Amino acid sequence: MAITKTDFIEFSRCPRFVALENIKKEKLDADVTIEEYREKEYRNALEELLSSMYETDENNGTPKNQIDVKNKQLEAMMDYYKKVEEEAGKSVQKIFSGKTIYAKETKNQESFDFSYRGLKFLCYVDIYNEQEKEINIIEVKATTSKKYIELKGGYPKAEKFSIFQKKGHIYKLKDEIKNYPLESEMPRNVYENQREKLFCREKIGSYIYDLAVQRFIIEGEYRSSKNEEKLNNIHYFLAVLNHEYIFDGTYEQNEPCYHQDQNGNNLIVFLDMDEITKEMQKKIYEDADKIYENLKNSNASACPLGSYCAMKKQTECKYFRPICGSMIPKKNSSLTYFHNGRGFKDEDGIYHKGLQLINEGYFDLLDIPESWIQNENHRIQRNCYQKKEIYINKEKIKKGLDSLEYPIYHLDFETFPCPVPRFKGESPFTQSPFEFSLHIEREPGICDFKKDNIIFLAKTMQDEREELIKTLLNYIDVDKGTLFAQNVAFEKGRIKELAQCFPKYKKRLMKLYDRGFDLLWIINNNQKLYESLGFQKEAKTVNYYHKDLSGSYSIKKTLPIFSNLSYENLEVKNGTEAIIEYASYNKMSKEERKLKQEALKIYCRQDTWAMFEILSALRQLSIDCLKMV
Ligand code: SF4
Structure with missing residues (x-):
């Protein structure tokens, strides 16, 4: 060797x-x-x-x-x-x-x-x-x-x-x-x-x-x-x-x-x-x-963790999780404070950040000295973890919810970012949509899991984008309502690309594009939005925090807090698996493809239903928790 x-x-x-x-x-x-x-x-x-x-x-x-x-x-x-x-x-x-x-x-x-x-x-x-x-x-x-x-x-x-x-x-x-x-x-x-x-x-x-x-x-x-x-x-x-x-x-x-x-x-x-x-x-x-x-x-004794460990990157060292980084708590570690790229400033004005904190023995979120916490959101995280409390800014959530226009179109695309472009108008790694799920919430809380759901899934690996656009526009009135998604910039990006590739539908697609609203703006924050709604200092702080979020608002973290839904028992559990199934269409038998397509539909439908459930739970919270701010 x-x-x-x-x-x-x-x-x-x-x-x-x-x-x-x-x-x-x-x-x-x-x-x-x-x-x-x-x-x-x-x-x-x-x-x-x-x-x-x-x-x-x-x-x-x-x-x-x-x-x-x-x-x-x-x-x-x-x-x-x-x-x-x-x-x-x-x-x-x-x-x-x-x-x-x-x-x-x-x-x-x-x-x-x-x-x-x-x-x-x-x-x-x-x-x-x-x-x-x-x-x-x-x-x-x-x-x-x-x-x-x-x-x-x-x-x-x-x-x-x-x-x-x-x-x-x-x-x-x-x-x-x-x-x-x-x-x-x-x-x-x-x-x-x-x-x-x-x-x-x-x-x-x-x-x-x-x-x-x-x-x-x-x-x-x-x-x-x-x-x-x-x-x-x-x-x-x-x-x-x-x-x-x-x-x-x-x-x-x-x-x-x-x-x-x-x-x-x-x-x-x-x-x-x-x-x-x-x-x-x-x-x-x-x-x-x-x-x-x-x-x-050949010295196997511990050495300091560093950028060479490539933590959370695709190239992460295979020994990071099982051995060298195993002392980092899975939840609420010192690394889970929000947007903390600069790190914490100590009493001498020296910054401590990233894996350096772990090397210095600050493992748990509470290991960080309280005097180092200067950011209000960090204080919220710390309090929720320490006191086992939930933080809710009911006023902000309520005003955010009030700014939604109905019907709400809960939309989720599954896309294939193929390295080499496959269809006209695409570039390398264009996130080419092959599936969407749409749940239509006509009035607050009114949406049926099956009847108000539309799924489009490409049957083949050929270009079915125009069919996808037609189906989408057939169910959405682009002159009213809200385009709603978690990370709506992703959905908007796809809509804009489709509009560029299919000018015939551009006007309507761009109207839909302009109606984008993010679930994260309600549960997490959007400073500009809340300033425009009259908030000042609070416009900078999160709307909701629970210790189980452990510093992240991904659906994987928010769903168990607000709903009983789970991806665990699904055959297709995440977007990566969805891409792989679609990219393997041509290698499947007819029967296998049929089964996988059903699994893809179940997965994508759950994504939009999850958004509906989380939004409904937040609406309920904003009504129930009048005293919790
Ligand atoms: S995780 Fe890998 S790169 Fe990092 S210290 Fe351990 S062996 Fe070295």
Whole structure:
């Protein structure tokens, strides 16, 4: 077993990881077959893909589920990941000249290895492009270009510019473009600060770090085989999905054809990472040294928790929950205080935040000294937990409820954010709706679970969006009432995208869009709304809090407080499972598909009924608890 790229990333997390894995240095001498290698890399790539599917976007709203999927479920996404690899390979063949080897021809895939401090490091290259004098190494990532291009800067109160500039199909960092008038767009230090973010392996720099590990191995092989003259002629790129690409709906033999779109965009774009991965080499060597030390010392004693644990991210260390972070209470820990990114200021003016609190022994919510609590919402959380009380601001809840216009359309979309666009007008990772549930509450508390419910579910994986729109508009009067959802920005985002793809329905869909109201505005807060309703200081505090919320207003937390409904016994339990079932339609028998579709309907119907039940309970509370503020 040699150290692969994925191992490198895992083994260099912290001194404890390797010891917990029980890896012995001697075992690392053997080789890895390409099949074993690809199995590991695919698992990693699919986890990255899932992270991209759930990346949030302010305009699109917050995704509904934390990612919690099993191996079996990841398989359903494999075809889509392979499609991205294939499209990237085709793009390289078209854009770069010369000979290209990519994943389609697995057996021929180019591999590199070398030994450093007695350890063997090995990598296969996603796309290897060889030209007369140059070699291009291309790492494919099923993510979009957006987060990179949106690294922006500018002068105060002036236009903001990206730190990248597109030249043909390749994005280059502006300081690497000869004579680029960088300082006419932003001060140099602003540019440098943004550029520096590319080096953060726990955030935006994770894929670049990955490529830099490859560079370390490739250059290591060339150096040890005395081919150093080649080093100056190797270039390193990330291939990602172009977030600006809009699919024109052309198919050949039922497969989408990703021609250049009408704005001249290609599906795949390349980020030139030559200079950044070169600068990263110092850090990679340090990490390789750490791996060596970690293997040599094999020290399993506790080490401080840190960003390398990747808590709550898709890449969270597998030892975090069972071992290293097991002392963190599951409910009401010191990490459950609302919006506490800055942390708590102590008596000496020093801030304590995040996992640092755990490292310092502040585990429970009440472990935080009372004198550190300055925020009113934090005080509410603390009191509710300490005194086992429920906090209710009846006045705010009542006024919030009064501002709702009837009928209330409780709406929930299930969507498939496919990495490669499938239907006309879609872009990579467009949250394409395939199902909705609608419960219509005609008057306060008047809604029947079955009679007032409409479900639309796509029967196939073909484009059924127009049918979905027609069904939706058939049951909603867009001139009155309220579009109601938990995280309504998500539902509004989908409605807006449908309006753009189907101009025929745009006017009506946008009327519905304008009627959006969020369940969270009633149960949690919306400062602007409550200020407009006449509240001042209270406009900043939550409307309701119960210790069982443990710092979260997700449906998973609110539902057991307000209702007896549960997702536990459902076959489809959450949005991720819904996506997987839909994405697996074509792999199911007719009978199986029928059963799964029924399960999808039951799940989605429960989502909107849950909103109705929570809203009804809040209405009742605002009447009952006159004395509780
Ligand atoms: S959970 Fe954190 S401290 Fe523990 S092994 Fe993983 S990375 Fe290291």
